[in-house]
Amino acid sequence: MSTLKQRLSAGERLLGGLLRLPSETLVEMAGVAGLDFVVLDCEHGPADLVPLQQHVVAAQAHGLGVLVRVGAAEPALVLRVLDLGADGIIVPHVDTAGQARAIVSAAHYPPLGERGFATYSRAGRFGARGIAEHLERSAETTIVVPMLETPAACEAAGAILAVPGVDAVLVGPADLSVAMGLTGGAAEPRVAQAMTEVADAAERAGKPMASIVATVEQGAAAPPGAVIYNLAHVLLHALRGLTGR
16 A cells, blocks of 8 residues: 555645644544545644644544644654654745755654654554664655745745655745735735745656645645645635525
């Protein structure tokens, strides 16, 4: 069975949902609905590790891949997230190739990185995997996605994508908009132009994009790669629709 990383690198269009803890029922619903993965948000909202593990277990029980958005510059959390069995990480506020190398180092074992090694974690099947098997499995499955959220980050997209171990990039349109002094998010022409330029850089690098969207139409228009539906926006829109207002 192909891993999430293999499917992403093969050019498959993957559909996922971004949600914040606690949302175990939404995780299960995402699996029942047929999404490919979930993004568990530990940058915003509660990010306790025990509930996070419960969400990872629920996702994997339904055949969903799991990415976790950690906070900026949190290598200790990256280690714990991957030890819990997540397929990979999304890291916000990556502005330079040097910062991208740092997150790859936190996420991967030597020789590519410096992640602390253990096989007795959930990712190592509680010690059932030997050292060689765990090293091989981790290299085959671990996904690293930097988030580009400033004009400087978008300008450095080519250099960031060229870092070994970076699997895709994700533009954060809300943060990018605010960093530009704008309030319209992805609807701002300057933000849209920057996102297009990052997508072009990804195409030149031969790597996929990940895109946060709010509607099916936006998902269909997103560049090749992973489409991440912001489930808070989707649900709020649906609930407002119920009121008829």
